[in-house]
Amino acid sequence: MRIFMARFVVxxxxxxxxxxxxxxxxxxxxxxxNARNLVDKAEAKSLELNSFxxxxxxxxxxxxxxxxxxxxxLGWSGKLDPAAEPTVRYFAAMAEIQASVVLTxxxxxxxxxxxxxxxxxxxxxxxxxxxxxxxNAEIAxxxxxxxxxxxxxxxxxxxxxxxxxxxSALGGDISAKSTAxxxxxxxxxxxxxxxxxxxxxxxxSEKKSxxxxxxxxxxxxxxxxxxxxxxxxxxxxxxxxxxxxxxxESLNRQKDxxxxxxxxxxxxxxxxxxxxxxxxxxxxxKAPKNDxxxxxxxxxxxxxxxxxxxxPEYRVKLKLHGFxxxxxxxxxxxxxxxxxxxxxxxxxxxxxxxxxxxxxxxxSVEPIYPKxxxxxxxxxxxxxxxx
Amino acid sequence: xxKIWKILFVMVFQFVxxxxxxxxxxxxxxxxxxxxxxxxxxxxxxxxxxxxxGKRAPEVFEQARKSIATAQxxxxxxxxxxxxxxxxxxxxxxILATALAEERDAAEATENxxxxxxxxxxxxxxxxxxxxxx
Numbered sequence: 001m002r003i004f005m006a007r008f009v010v011x012x013x014x015x016x017x018x019x020x021x022x023x024x025x026x027x028x029x030x031x032x033x034n035a036r037n038l039v040d041k042a043e044a045k046s047l048e049l050n051s052f053x054x055x056x057x058x059x060x061x062x063x064x065x066x067x068x069x070x071x072x073x074l075g076w077s078g079k080l081d082p083a084a085e086p087t088v089r090y091f092a093a094m095a096e097i098q099a100s101v102v103l104t105x106x107x108x109x110x111x112x113x114x115x116x117x118x119x120x121x122x123x124x125x126x127x128x129x130x131x132x133x134x135x136n137a138e139i140a141x142x143x144x145x146x147x148x149x150x151x152x153x154x155x156x157x158x159x160x161x162x163x164x165x166x167x168s169a170l171g172g173d174i175s176a177k178s179t180a181x182x183x184x185x186x187x188x189x190x191x192x193x194x195x196x197x198x199x200x201x202x203x204x205s206e207k208k209s210x211x212x213x214x215x216x217x218x219x220x221x222x223x224x225x226x227x228x229x230x231x232x233x234x235x236x237x238x239x240x241x242x243x244x245x246x247x248x249e250s251l252n253r254q255k256d257x258x259x260x261x262x263x264x265x266x267x268x269x270x271x272x273x274x275x276x277x278x279x280x281x282x283x284x285x286k287a288p289k290n291d292x293x294x295x296x297x298x299x300x301x302x303x304x305x306x307x308x309x310x311x312p313e314y315r316v317k318l319k320l321h322g323f324x325x326x327x328x329x330x331x332x333x334x335x336x337x338x339x340x341x342x343x344x345x346x347x348x349x350x351x352x353x354x355x356x357x358x359x360x361x362x363x364s365v366e367p368i369y370p371k372x373x374x375x376x377x378x379x380x381x382x383x384x385x386x387x
Numbered sequence: 388x389x390k391i392w393k394i395l396f397v398m399v400f401q402f403v404x405x406x407x408x409x410x411x412x413x414x415x416x417x418x419x420x421x422x423x424x425x426x427x428x429x430x431x432x433x434x435x436x437x438x439x440x441g442k443r444a445p446e447v448f449e450q451a452r453k454s455i456a457t458a459q460x461x462x463x464x465x466x467x468x469x470x471x472x473x474x475x476x477x478x479x480x481x482i483l484a485t486a487l488a489e490e491r492d493a494a495e496a497t498e499n500x501x502x503x504x505x506x507x508x509x510x511x512x513x514x515x516x517x518x519x520x521x
Contacts, residue, residue: 090472097479104486111493118500125507132514 026074032066035092035099039063042099045106052102059098066091257311261384264303274385281320281338281378290329290338293345301342304382305350314384318342318359323367323377330378336361342380417467425462425470428478429455435481443488451480 028036039059046052066088073084080088258275262268266277281290284297293301308314320339322330336359343359346352369376432448432455435441441448454477461469 090476094476094479097476097483101479101483101486104483104490108486108490108493111490111497115493115497115500118497118504122500122504122507125504125511129507129511129514132511 026071028070032070032092035096036063038096038099042102046102055098055102059095062091062095062098066095260307274383276381276383279380281380284380285338301345308350313387315356315387317383317385319362319381321362321366321379323364324374330364332361332363335363417462417465417470421467421471425458425474428474431481432477435484440485440488443491444484447480447484447487451477454480
């Protein structure tokens with residue numbers, strides 16, 4: 001039994017030694033160690049981020065493969081089999097590249113985080129600056145207001161200076177005015193005394209004035225009476241003038257009328273208030289019946305009509321005279337018929353009122369010529385009489 | 388006893404299969420899947436030249452081009468292993484270039500934000516110091 005135990009211990013020690021010897025890591029070449037370091041570094045970063053586990057696993061496999069290949073082809077002399085070196089290098093390079101990929105991605109994440117942090121910080125700084133910018137804007141606005149206030153203040157100062165100067169000038173004026181006032185007061189005193197004397201004089205004047213007023217009143221009454229007299233005289237004068245004018249006009253008209261009557265062509269016989277035109281009967285009426293007007297008679301009647309129209313203040317008295325034989329053609333009845341014929345003609349032609357023309361047959365009782373002149377006595381007398 | 392033989396048979400069969408695969412792998416016949424992947428990754432690498440990643444991470448882009456060139460050499464040499472490995476490396480480098488470009492863009496944006504913040508902080512400091520705003 002002891003021998004068995006001793007053998008077992010020896011064998012165990014030998015196996016332990018071999019295992020220890022086998023487990024000892026060889027000294028890897030630089031490229032393998034560098035790759036290992038990079039993988040370890042990437043692994044550490046991956047653990048920090050708790051990410052890229054697959055990539056790290058791949059990188060770990062690569063480096064393990066590299067190390068395994070190295071160990072596998074490491075000779076007893078400690079040299080790597082040259083044929084295996086490319087494979088070892090390949091795995092190491094792949095591990096390095098994979099680790100680099102992980103580290104690069106980790107680096108990008110950290111850059112992104114850093115940028116995010118910086119941007120956050122930038123936002124904060126900008127917000128702080130904005131506070132100042134806002135304040136600056138407020139300050140600028142306030143400065144503007146202050147500038148405006150200063151300019152207003154300056155204007156007010158100028159105004160104040162002007163007012164001060166004006167006040168000084170007014171002070172001088174006031175002084176001068178005071179002096180003038182004093183002299184004015186003195187003058188007022190003088191004037192007051194003068195005024196008293198004037199008042200006295202005025203009282204005397206008023207008395208005199210009252211007397212004069214009475215006199216004036218009396219004079220006014222006198223003037224009124226005189227004016228009334230003058231007015232009545234003027235009225236009388238006016239009436240006289242008017243009457244004279246009317247008379248003159250009347251006389252002129254009468255004169256014109258006489259001239260017009262004269263143009264009728266008969267014999268004119270003027271009376272005190274009338275005018276008679278004598279026509280031969282044979283010139284007016286057609287013989288022997290004497291019941292129609294001659295052409296001259298008609299013309300004469302037309303002219304008489306015109307005259308009566310131009311001078312309506314006159315009217316006509318017709319008187320028809322006969323003389324001689326046969327007596328029935330010359331008597332009052334016959335001459336009256338002839339006179340009515342002429343009257344009717346006048347009234348019709350002149351469209352006169354019947355009162356305008358008066359007709360009378362006188363017969364043979366009023367001859368104006370001797371008996372041997374019957375035609376002279378046979379006549380038509382047209383007398384114009386004022387109405 | 389029969390069970391032991393069955394186990395031994397399976398082990399021998401697996402060994403033979405593995406040997407055949409390894410032999411095929413080493414023999415120079417590039418597999419169609421490897422070819423497809425090579426073509427795809429090559430297209431990605433070529434496209435990278437016109438993408439922001441190719442300009443923002445030119446060193447990685449250059450490495451990817453070298454990797455795809457090495458894969459091409461493997462293809463020409465009929466090495467499926469070499470073609471596959473360097474194709475995968477180029478693919479990973481394309482990913483790295485893209486990630487690197489994004490990281491650099493992010494870094495630039497961060498730098499811009501930092502500068503902007505610095506200018507605003509400077510302005511704020513000026514304001515707070517009572518010198519007034521410019």
